[in-house]
Amino acid sequence: MKPADLLRLFALSAIWGASFLFFRMAVPALGVAWFAELRVSIAAVAMLAYVHLSGARLDFRTHWRAYLLMGVLNTALPWSLYAYGALHLGAGTMSILNALTPFFSAVCAALWLGEPFTPRKSAGLALGIVGVALVVGLGPIAPTPDALLGVAACIAATLCYGVSATCLKRMGSSAPPISLSTATLLVASIAIAPFLPAPPPAEAFSTGVVIAVLGVSFLCSALAFVLFFRLIADLGPTRTLTISFLIPVFGVLWGAVFLGEPIGPGTIAGGLTVLAATVLVIRR
Secondary structure, three states: OOHHHHHHHHHHHHHHHHHHHHHHHHHHHHOHHHHHHHHHHHHHHHHHHHHHHHOOOOOHHHHHHHHHHHHHHHHHHHHHHHHHHOOOOOHHHHHHHHOOHHHHHHHHHHHHOOOOOOHHHHHHHHHHHHHHHHHHHHOOOOOOHHHHHHHHHHHHHHHHHHHHHHHHHHHOOOOOHHHHHHHHHHHHHHHHHHHOOOOOOHHHOOHHHHHHHHHHHHHHHHHHHHHHHHHHHHHOHHHHOOHHHHHHHHHHHHHHHHHOOOOOHHHHHHHHHHHHHHHHHHOO
């Protein structure tokens, strides 16, 4: 791996790990729907500018099915679910649960793409359940009904990622990555708009909230897409998946440094168990 690719890999992991920090900073003030809408709409504007400068084309008529799938199932729904989880969970806990994404991708591929589900993958499935139980039962969160709903929302978000990625692969879409990511954000902003409540009051937009919204939009959405697709081109999808093992490290770190979230033995044990389960499932 070239030093530049390694630097991009760590940068992307740090950026996506920070997204959970931004969730915790802004969602309680803005609410779930408005935070999700601001994130996708601001990121969509940034990506449209990038598309215009690069000369790419969206071509909705040809790729509308892929855009609709990714906009709703891969963006609008999971980002809203994570926003709900941020009402009740810490940034570190959410980042650990996010590590289940390639886990569910492998499970969905086995169910719908005919990829073999070996005994090793079955062991990974069982181990993943144990890891989530450790994070919830021994982590820094009290297992209240609200917290459990937050955990369920985050797990459902990772399932959305797995299902959407599998469906896109089965669909055989030929949309260019930059066009796909831009159209995905546009569709997501349209999909969330009908569910928006009354706008939050002006005093909700404190300096910290504004920084969080701009950070999650420009850094964790627009810039992250550019870095991600560059890594896909340079390293391929399999090696790029290693970000799934680095994101929880940064998510827990940012939560501890900026929000004072405790890092207890349950967080460490559950996080390592979830990562071990993911390795068992995705390792060839």
